[in-house]
Amino acid sequence: MLTLTGVGKRYPTGDRALTDIELTLPKGQVMALIGPSGAGKSTLIRCVNRLVEPTQGSIRLDGTELTKLSGHKLRHARRSMGMIFQEYALVDRLTVMENVLSGQLGYVGFWRSFLRRYPQEAVIEAFRLLERVGLPHAIDKRADALSGGQRQRVGIARALLQSPKLLLVDEPTASLDPKTSRQIMRLIRELCAERELAAIINIHDVALAQQFADRIVGLRAGEIVFDGLPSELTSEILTTIYGEEDWDTTPEPMDEEVSGDETTNTAPINPPYARVMSSIEAGAAR
Amino acid sequence: MSEQARQQAAQRGQWRRLPLIDSPRLRWGLAIGAVVYLFLALASVEVNWERVAEGAGRAVNFLGAFMQPDFVSRYDDIVAGLLESLTMTLTSTVLGVLLAIPVGLGAARNISPLPIYFVCRAIIAVSRTFQEIIIAILFVVMFGFGPFAGMITLAFATIGFMAKLLAEDIEDLDWRQVEAVRATGASWWQTMNHAVQPQVMPRLIGLSMYRLDINFRESSVIGIVGAGGIGATLNTSLSRYEYDTSAAILLIIIAIVLLCEYSSSHVRRWTQ
Amino acid sequence: MPVSTTPQGLPVWRRRTTRAQWLQYLAWLAGVSLFLLCWKMISDNTMWVFVEDAGRQGADLISRMTPPEWGYANVLWKPMWDTINIATLGTALGIMMAFPVAFLAARNTTPHPLVRSLALMVIVSSRSINSLIWAMLLVTILGPGVLAGIIAIALRSIGFVGKLLYEAIEEIHPTPVEAISATGASRLQVMNYGVLPQVMPAFAGISVYRWDINIRESTVLGLVGAGGIGLQLNASINSLAWDQVSVIFIMIFATVLVSEWISARVRHAII
Numbered sequence: 001m002l003t004l005t006g007v008g009k010r011y012p013t014g015d016r017a018l019t020d021i022e023l024t025l026p027k028g029q030v031m032a033l034i035g036p037s038g039a040g041k042s043t044l045i046r047c048v049n050r051l052v053e054p055t056q057g058s059i060r061l062d063g064t065e066l067t068k069l070s071g072h073k074l075r076h077a078r079r080s081m082g083m084i085f086q087e088y089a090l091v092d093r094l095t096v097m098e099n100v101l102s103g104q105l106g107y108v109g110f111w112r113s114f115l116r117r118y119p120q121e122a123v124i125e126a127f128r129l130l131e132r133v134g135l136p137h138a139i140d141k142r143a144d145a146l147s148g149g150q151r152q153r154v155g156i157a158r159a160l161l162q163s164p165k166l167l168l169v170d171e172p173t174a175s176l177d178p179k180t181s182r183q184i185m186r187l188i189r190e191l192c193a194e195r196e197l198a199a200i201i202n203i204h205d206v207a208l209a210q211q212f213a214d215r216i217v218g219l220r221a222g223e224i225v226f227d228g229l230p231s232e233l234t235s236e237i238l239t240t241i242y243g244e245e246d247w248d249t250t251p252e253p254m255d256e257e258v259s260g261d262e263t264t265n266t267a268p269i270n271p272p273y274a275r276v277m278s279s280i281e282a283g284a285a286r
Numbered sequence: 287m288s289e290q291a292r293q294q295a296a297q298r299g300q301w302r303r304l305p306l307i308d309s310p311r312l313r314w315g316l317a318i319g320a321v322v323y324l325f326l327a328l329a330s331v332e333v334n335w336e337r338v339a340e341g342a343g344r345a346v347n348f349l350g351a352f353m354q355p356d357f358v359s360r361y362d363d364i365v366a367g368l369l370e371s372l373t374m375t376l377t378s379t380v381l382g383v384l385l386a387i388p389v390g391l392g393a394a395r396n397i398s399p400l401p402i403y404f405v406c407r408a409i410i411a412v413s414r415t416f417q418e419i420i421i422a423i424l425f426v427v428m429f430g431f432g433p434f435a436g437m438i439t440l441a442f443a444t445i446g447f448m449a450k451l452l453a454e455d456i457e458d459l460d461w462r463q464v465e466a467v468r469a470t471g472a473s474w475w476q477t478m479n480h481a482v483q484p485q486v487m488p489r490l491i492g493l494s495m496y497r498l499d500i501n502f503r504e505s506s507v508i509g510i511v512g513a514g515g516i517g518a519t520l521n522t523s524l525s526r527y528e529y530d531t532s533a534a535i536l537l538i539i540i541a542i543v544l545l546c547e548y549s550s551s552h553v554r555r556w557t558q
Numbered sequence: 559m560p561v562s563t564t565p566q567g568l569p570v571w572r573r574r575t576t577r578a579q580w581l582q583y584l585a586w587l588a589g590v591s592l593f594l595l596c597w598k599m600i601s602d603n604t605m606w607v608f609v610e611d612a613g614r615q616g617a618d619l620i621s622r623m624t625p626p627e628w629g630y631a632n633v634l635w636k637p638m639w640d641t642i643n644i645a646t647l648g649t650a651l652g653i654m655m656a657f658p659v660a661f662l663a664a665r666n667t668t669p670h671p672l673v674r675s676l677a678l679m680v681i682v683s684s685r686s687i688n689s690l691i692w693a694m695l696l697v698t699i700l701g702p703g704v705l706a707g708i709i710a711i712a713l714r715s716i717g718f719v720g721k722l723l724y725e726a727i728e729e730i731h732p733t734p735v736e737a738i739s740a741t742g743a744s745r746l747q748v749m750n751y752g753v754l755p756q757v758m759p760a761f762a763g764i765s766v767y768r769w770d771i772n773i774r775e776s777t778v779l780g781l782v783g784a785g786g787i788g789l790q791l792n793a794s795i796n797s798l799a800w801d802q803v804s805v806i807f808i809m810i811f812a813t814v815l816v817s818e819w820i821s822a823r824v825r826h827a828i829i
Contacts, residue, residue, distance in 0.1 A: 051736055089734050091755050092734075102741060113743075113750065162742065272731055273729070277760060279722075
């Protein structure tokens with residue numbers, strides 16, 4: 001369904017993020033993309049929906065060449081690729097329902113979305129998705145009033161409201177505690193099965209990847225160094241991906257580094273407008 | 287609508303954005319109040335359309351003048367006014383900042399005794415409330431026409447601006463550093479010099495540069511009431527309808543403000 | 559390192575190297591001489607007799623200003639209403655124009671670098687020119703009156719609101735914007751969903767703060783004929799009716815305090 005041939009990305013600074021990526025993803029397959037930080041995992045999935053422009057190669061989704069699209073056609077293609085982010089990437093000051101409905105933006109016109117007059121079916125589907133991820137009671141809460149795990153569920157609902165064929169998932173568990181991480185991964189897995197979605201999941205937690213993916217691709221310095229079943233992932237292969245380490249004694253790497261997150265967060269400590277507002281409060285702006 | 291009702295409606299596909307203000311009475315009250323105010327306010331604006339039509343030609347002339355600003359015919363006036371503005375700006379900023387330091391120290395609650403605190407805060411409040419031009423009127427009466435009154439005006443305004451920010455900086459500075467220096471047996475002056483000054487100095491310099499910029503902009507208007515500077519020249523040229531000269535002056539002001547901003551961002555980077 | 563060794567072999571610590579020390583002295587010298595030069599120019603243009611007389615003049619002024627002629631306050635309600643209208647309508651007009659300009663000027667939302675520099679140009683021109691100058695200009699074009707005042711306030715506000723707002727836009731979190739783009743949203747939808755909610759509190763805060771400044775500025779616009787209480791101020795000063803002037807000052811002071819209080823309250827309610 002998704003085919004990448006010879007995809008490369010070189011940043012204007014000259015850094016090579018990806019070299020000659022060849023990858024084919026059949027319908028309904030959940031693929032985990034593992035590799036050390038800076039290996040190009042994020043760049044790779046962002047190349048697929050063109051948040052990052054690949055500098056060479058071709059990316060085809062159901063026969064459509066994505067790299068050449070622009071304007072209306074690009075937006076059309078993006079609708080069919082739902083993306084889930086590491087820091088949830090919700091709009092904090094919008095309500096949960098508004099955040100989920102933003103998944104419909106590719107389908108409705110500007111004025112409709114501006115006035116929040118979404119079609120009835122879209123609202124029904126949005127509510128059903130919120131029920132599915134377990135948050136129907138939270139529709140009118142602001143996104144910044146939710147815990148990390150809840151936010152990620154909203155992020156998932158938003159991606160699914162696009163009725164995508166493919167999910168692009170960027171480190172879905174990096175900001176979550178171990179238990180919530182597993183719940184989120186299980187949810188993504190189940191939803192992919194229910195809707196026959198293909199998914200590319202960037203993940204640094206090898207154990208989680210092995211448990212929840214059908215297939216694992218290892219990326220190192222922008223090149224694919226492993227492509228196979230989770231069971232084929234041995235210590236030697238992990239060493240080629242990540243470098244030397246005693247793999248058998250670290251069953252769930254990184255777990256301890258992540259702070260617990262199932263309690264309700266307050267608003268972010270540093271909202272984007274903090275600096276401007278403080279200069280106003282000080283009376284220093286003239 | 288209750289939370290439950292909204293959820294049930296959403297289930298059926300009916301959903302509207304949450305209103306910004308919960309209480310409908312307050313919401314409508316505010317909206318109607320705003321409309322009524324707008325109506326009353328607009329009704330009180332008297333416009334003499336004949337005069338506006340007459341002025342339209344002037345507006346075109348003025349825009350045209352920007353294309354062909356005239357720096358030459360009033361060259362001497364412009365240079366004199368500009369020099370006066372620049373000298374006023376510089377001296378008033380230096381004086382103002384120097385005087386703002388004691389006032390700012392006095393207005394910081396954590397290092398100054400209560401009576402001094404109140405006096406300094408009062409100075410700051412008066413200086414910040416009145417427009418520079420009002421203060422200029424008073425100082426012109428006291429000191430006579432000319433740049434001296436302008437300089438005193440701008441210095442006075444600078445004191446209020448700088449002292450308030452300085453006081454707030456001192457109030458939230460890192461107290462552990464001060465205690466560490468004090469613990470070495472340093473005197474009050476030594477404490478100021480070694481613990482307080484290094485913490486507030488970079489911002490103080492940045493703010494002074496910023497105030498220099500504000501003072502220049504202000505110096506271009508206080509000339510209207512006789513306190514010297516380019517404002518007087520500008521006022522004269524406008525009242526004579528010499529728009530090409532006015533345009534030249536305005537362009538110079540914009541250029542100098544740009545220059546000020548550009549160099550102050552450099553100075554700030556350099557001091558931090 | 560500013561640690562050097564004396565000929566006797568003892569280490570000496572100095573804060574700066576010798577060269578840096580000299581450069582600093584030079585900079586100070588240049589600064590001080592520039593200041594003295596400026597001071598001299600001002601002093602040359604000053605009639606020192608008047609300055610020496612300042613104390614007596616000041617005392618005289620105070621004695622003439624007191625007691626304030628309270629009855630005059632009744633004449634001032636209408637001009638005060640005008641002043642508030644100038645500030646409010648001017649602010650409204652100004653922020654309406656500043657809003658699109660800020661989006662064009664912010665690096666992350668501008669459609670094109672050229673448009674950006676144009677928008678920045680608008681902001682700088684508006685900011686550099688004091689509202690009184692705008693008013694003088696508009697009075698010669700539109701004739702004296704409240705309208706000139708409103709437009710002057712609006713023109714000055716564009717730069718202020720535009721600058722602070724575009725800085726706020728440049729500081730938004732990029733990931734929500736990325737997420738909204740990834741849904742296939744159009745440019746305008748990305749602004750509406752990804753950018754706008756993030757800057758809305760800042761926009762509201764900046765606007766009401768500017769309104770508060772504008773109240774202050776519109777009290778003096780009458781000095782050049784642009785309506786409001788400044789007209790009365792000008793008239794009273796010209797007729798040397800200082801006891802009326804003090805009433806006007808007190809009214810301005812009170813209005814400014816109230817507007818400052820309102821603006822602070824609104825800002826706290828927003829955040």
